[in-house]
Amino acid sequence: MTDETAAPAEKHVFQADVARLLHLMVHSIYSERDIFLRELISNAADACEKLRYEANSDSALTQDGEAFSIKVALDPEAGTLSVIDNGVGMNRDELNSALGTIANSGTRAFLEKMKVAENSPNAAELIGQFGIGFYSAFMVADRVVVETRRAGEETAWRWTSDGKGDYEVSPLPLGEAPARGSRVILHLNEESKEAYTKPYTIERLISEHSSAVATPIDLVEKPGEEPRRIGEGAALWAKNKSEITPEQYKDFYQNLSGQFDEPALTIHWKAEGRAEYTVLAFVPGSRPFDLFDPSRKGKAKLYSRRVLISKDADLLPGYLRFMRLVVDSPDLPLNVSRELVQQNAVYAAIKKGVANRLLQELTKLAENEPDKFDEVWKHFGAVLKEGLYEDPERRDALLKMARFATTEKPEGGRSLTDYVANLRPNQTAIYYIAGDGAERIAASPQLEGFRARGVEVLLLSDPVDAFWASSATGFDGKPFKSITQGSADIKDIEVTDESQKKDENPEASAKFVAAAKGVLESVVEDVRVSDRLSTSPACLIAPEFGLDLRLQQILASHGQAPDKAKPVLEINPAHPLVKALEARTGDQALFEDAVWLLFDEARLMDGEQPHDSSAFAARLIRVLGKAAGAQS
Numbered sequence: 237m238t239d240e241t242a243a244p245a246e247k248h249v250f251q252a253d254v255a256r257l258l259h260l261m262v263h264s265i266y267s268e269r270d271i272f273l274r275e276l277i278s279n280a281a282d283a284c285e286k287l288r289y290e291a292n293s294d295s296a297l298t299q300d301g302e303a304f305s306i307k308v309a310l311d312p313e314a315g316t317l318s319v320i321d322n323g324v325g326m327n328r329d330e331l332n333s334a335l336g337t338i339a340n341s342g343t344r345a346f347l348e349k350m351k352v353a354e355n356s357p358n359a360a361e362l363i364g365q366f367g368i369g370f371y372s373a374f375m376v377a378d379r380v381v382v383e384t385r386r387a388g389e390e391t392a393w394r395w396t397s398d399g400k401g402d403y404e405v406s407p408l409p410l411g412e413a414p415a416r417g418s419r420v421i422l423h424l425n426e427e428s429k430e431a432y433t434k435p436y437t438i439e440r441l442i443s444e445h446s447s448a449v450a451t452p453i454d455l456v457e458k459p460g461e462e463p464r465r466i467g468e469g470a471a472l473w474a475k476n477k478s479e480i481t482p483e484q485y486k487d488f489y490q491n492l493s494g495q496f497d498e499p500a501l502t503i504h505w506k507a508e509g510r511a512e513y514t515v516l517a518f519v520p521g522s523r524p525f526d527l528f529d530p531s532r533k534g535k536a537k538l539y540s541r542r543v544l545i546s547k548d549a550d551l552l553p554g555y556l557r558f559m560r561l562v563v564d565s566p567d568l569p570l571n572v573s574r575e576l577v578q579q580n581a582v583y584a585a586i587k588k589g590v591a592n593r594l595l596q597e598l599t600k601l602a603e604n605e606p607d608k609f610d611e612v613w614k615h616f617g618a619v620l621k622e623g624l625y626e627d628p629e630r631r632d633a634l635l636k637m638a639r640f641a642t643t644e645k646p647e648g649g650r651s652l653t654d655y656v657a658n659l660r661p662n663q664t665a666i667y668y669i670a671g672d673g674a675e676r677i678a679a680s681p682q683l684e685g686f687r688a689r690g691v692e693v694l695l696l697s698d699p700v701d702a703f704w705a706s707s708a709t710g711f712d713g714k715p716f717k718s719i720t721q722g723s724a725d726i727k728d729i730e731v732t733d734e735s736q737k738k739d740e741n742p743e744a745s746a747k748f749v750a751a752a753k754g755v756l757e758s759v760v761e762d763v764r765v766s767d768r769l770s771t772s773p774a775c776l777i778a779p780e781f782g783l784d785l786r787l788q789q790i791l792a793s794h795g796q797a798p799d800k801a802k803p804v805l806e807i808n809p810a811h812p813l814v815k816a817l818e819a820r821t822g823d824q825a826l827f828e829d830a831v832w833l834l835f836d837e838a839r840l841m842d843g844e845q846p847h848d849s850s851a852f853a854a855r856l857i858r859v860l861g862k863a864a865g866a867q868s
């Protein structure tokens with residue numbers, strides 16, 4: 237016996253967050269308790285994959301020759317269920333850090349989310365997405381014992397807890413310990429005892445939730461019985477497509493992603509040539525919780541001949557990070573560190589090949605099954621659009637599949653190909669307006685002249701839009717043009733809405749514009765007559781060169797304050813107010829107040845504050861007073 241096995245048991249208190257998680261488990265998400273088995277089997281499979289990897293550089297770790305397997309052992313009399321693996325196991329330090337704290341960032345995110353939705357009906361999905369794993373055992377057990385021995389080590393440990401606040405770690409005599417790996421023994425609570433010691437229930441749960449696990453699973457129905465194989469543990473991706481059922485693909489996806497939805501698209505192929513590799517990839521049916529995580533990391537599982545190299549390889553460009561996939565290549569070296577693998581030439585070739593193929597498949601879906609693709613775009617369009625400025629090489633392919641809300645189709649789903657087919661005579665550009673909130677931008681005065689001419693405008697309300705749209709060169713030979721910047725270029729397009737045809741007096745307008753410019757000189761670059769207004773009296777436009785107004789706003793909301801260029805105020809000469817002001821010469825005070833108010837009103841319509849709030853208030857009161865006939 238070593239000194240350590242003679243040492244007494246150590247008591248530890250759970251980290252505060254673990255205690256909270258355990259409380260939540262038992263009280264809020266109790267109805268989803270079946271999930272515990274999937275979580276424990278997934279940990280057991282991970283432990284096997286970890287050891288398979290480590291054994292590559294140290295074959296002594298698996299010299300006993302025992303094949304990797306997971307056993308689920310039932311003992312109806314004792315009321316226990318055990319999940320036993322011969323994977324990597326844990327030493328004392330690993331045990332303390334893995335099963336006493338919350339090391340996993342997903343679990344932390346889960347706790348945050350549950351703060352908001354304590355009794356959320358979607359708790360099961362949340363559990364799946366955040367992978368709270370091991371602690372879910374306490375939904376069905378009033379005591380959990382983990383007996384574990386790290387492969388290659390001469391000490392073993394027993395971890396015990398009732399999940400109520402603390403846990404104990406004590407040495408486990410080698411005679412009682414597994415040769416390698418872990419036994420997770422659940423002493424089932426009264427409500428769970430019967431259900432989870434019934435072989436057919438367990439078999440059903442395993443086939444529903446764990447059938448795609450890449451390690452064989454055996455069931456021991458009661459003590460002394462021979463193990464019976466119920467999961468073959470074959471890597472699904474290595475099989476022929478024709479041998480795989482849609483159910484199996486779905487199970488695999490759910491295991492891989494931790495989500496409970498149906499995949500929106502399943503892509504499975506084998507590449508041969510410079511690098512040989514197999515890919516099984518899925519577009520999720522809903523948004524994963526960490527889609528907009530600032531790290532923007534993808535989640536590809538990378539294997540070399542079924543040995544897991546990395547659980548979350550950074551294989552995909554950031555804008556494809558929503559995809560879930562497995563890549564297995566015999567050409568990837570196993571004897572270098574995980575970090576170095578990512579600098580390998582074969583890895584680079586795989587990376588390129590995978591991204592190209594995934595985009596091709598998305599394009600195909602957009603062309604052949606537009607309704608299905610619309611759903612994908614609804615969930616992930618905002619992410620895919622990041623590729624428009626990040627990946628110039630694939631920009632055209634991305635533009636082709638992109639879908640937009642437009643003035644013709646505010647609900648979205650419009651492609652640029654359809655937009656271009658709908659160009660009006662003399663229309664030379666693809667027009668867009670970018671900004672916060674689809675409804676707000678759809679109500680922008682800058683759109684009026686375009687609507688009056690039947691010119692379709694893209695309504696871009698994702699924050700990423702202002703970035704790509706200002707750098708993209710065009711589509712199908714037509715440049716993109718912001719309708720809140722520069723001149724409108726739509727004079728030559730015929731007005732289709734008769735009611736919007738203007739009755740103008742160019743001379744009076746020129747005078748009005750010159751005088752208004754004198755008043756607003758300090759705050760605008762120019763004042764001019766507008767082509768783009770039909771019902772509003774005025775609007776603001778960014779000058780031709782410089783940053784688009786909306787891009788300035790978006791940058792400011794991200795804490796970056798670009799040097800703001802002065803805007804241009806455009807006036808609608810056909811508006812009754814402007815006409816009245818043109819006609820009413822001689823009241824300079826009223827004219828100045830009115831011009832300032834027009835300027836501030838245009839700012840308000842753009843979601844900005846008035847230029848000077850107290851001056852704005854004073855002017856408003858003065859003008860209203862005059863209108864009401866108040867004595868000054």
Ligand SMILES: Nc1ncnc2c1ncn2[C@@H]1O[C@H](COP(=O)(O)OP(=O)(O)OP(=O)(O)O)[C@@H](O)[C@H]1O
Binds near residue numbers: 279280326340342366
């Ligand atoms: N059977 C096991 N063998 C070896 N280590 C294990 C086993 N079960 C759990 N662990 C360790 O405990 C840690 C915590 O497990 P838990 O299931 O809570 O989260 P996780 O598996 O890391 O996260 P996720 O569920 O997102 O994959 C694991 O990362 C692993 O280090």
